[in-house]
Amino acid sequence: MSKELVDLVVDMREEEAVKLAEKLLEEGAEPLGLLDDCREALGIIGDRFAAGECFVPELILAGEMLRQIGALVKPRIEASGEGAQEKIGKIVFGTVEGDIHDIAKDIVVFMLDINGFDVMDLGVDVPAAKFVEAVKEFKPQVVGLSGFLTLAYDPMKNTVQALKDAGLRDDVKIMIGGGQMDDNVAAYAKADAYGKDAMAAVNLSKGWIGVK
Numbered sequence: 001m002s003k004e005l006v007d008l009v010v011d012m013r014e015e016e017a018v019k020l021a022e023k024l025l026e027e028g029a030e031p032l033g034l035l036d037d038c039r040e041a042l043g044i045i046g047d048r049f050a051a052g053e054c055f056v057p058e059l060i061l062a063g064e065m066l067r068q069i070g071a072l073v074k075p076r077i078e079a080s081g082e083g084a085q086e087k088i089g090k091i092v093f094g095t096v097e098g099d100i101h102d103i104a105k106d107i108v109v110f111m112l113d114i115n116g117f118d119v120m121d122l123g124v125d126v127p128a129a130k131f132v133e134a135v136k137e138f139k140p141q142v143v144g145l146s147g148f149l150t151l152a153y154d155p156m157k158n159t160v161q162a163l164k165d166a167g168l169r170d171d172v173k174i175m176i177g178g179g180q181m182d183d184n185v186a187a188y189a190k191a192d193a194y195g196k197d198a199m200a201a202v203n204l205s206k207g208w209i210g211v212k
Contacts, residue, residue: 002029002037009041012058014065021069031076032199035107038066039197042104044119046148046179053087056100059148070110077114087118089209090140094131096155101148108144111198117205118135128155128162134170142205142212143172145191148179156189173208177201 002024008017021034045062048054091112095105102124112119120138122130135143143163145156156176163169174191177200186194192208195201 002034005034006041006044007038009038009062009065010044011108012061012065014061014068017065018072021072022201025076027071031073031080034069034073035111035198037070038107038126039104042066043179050149050180059103063101063106064079066103066107072106076112080211086116088116088211089142090118090138091142091144091205092118092120092122092131092134092140092172093140093144093146094126094134095124095146095148096152096159097125097127098120098155099147099149099152099178100124101146101178104148105146108146108177108195108198111202112144112205115202116205116211117202128159130164131159132162132168135163136166140172141209143174144195144201145174145176145189146178147176150180152178152180153185153188156185156191158186160190173204175201175204 003114005017005020008020024034025031045054049059093105093109095101109119109121120134122134131143147156160174175193175195176186176189176191179197182192185195193204195204
């Protein structure tokens with residue numbers, strides 16, 4: 001939607017990126033379109049990180065920019081009536097063990113929240129046992145496993161297996177998502193689906209619990 005915004009985020013120009021996002025919203029830009037821009041920028045940053053062209057500080061700065069843009073976007077989406085007010089289901093969500101990124105996770109949790117889901121956000125670097133404990137306690141219909149890098153593949157698989165070992169696997173649907181994830185990784189981890197972006201996560205979750 002806005003190549004300029006994507007470029008500013010990728011180039012780590014924080015103040016300019018946030019100001020442009022605010023300007024675009026004031027001019028009537030589609031709020032969900034700005035989130036798509038953020039997702040596109042994240043993909044580029046993730047590729048650069050994987051190639052050794054940027055490092056953890058850049059990931060942290062990108063996350064801070066997206067948090068600020070999210071804070072601008074959320075009230076607009078809520079005011080537009082995009083989000084449901086009544087809670088329609090429960091979701092446990094977290095970034096798997098060994099992965100400290102929270103950028104994409106926060107966008108997905110945000111979208112699930114405004115679309116009516118009660119989300120337990122476990123944060124980052126979450127061990128399989130913590131997912132098991134959360135599912136026992138919270139009793140969600142859906143579990144979301146987030147990961148930014150290839151190192152998340154095995155922790156995702158281990159988490160699904162831990163839920164199976166605990167006798168909880170049949171009680172939940174499991175989706176994965178994040179920078180280097182795809183349908184092949186979902187199959188490897190034995191998850192139910194891969195969600196390519198925040199709205200895919202919302203649509204998968206709604207479908208699984210029978211809400212249109």
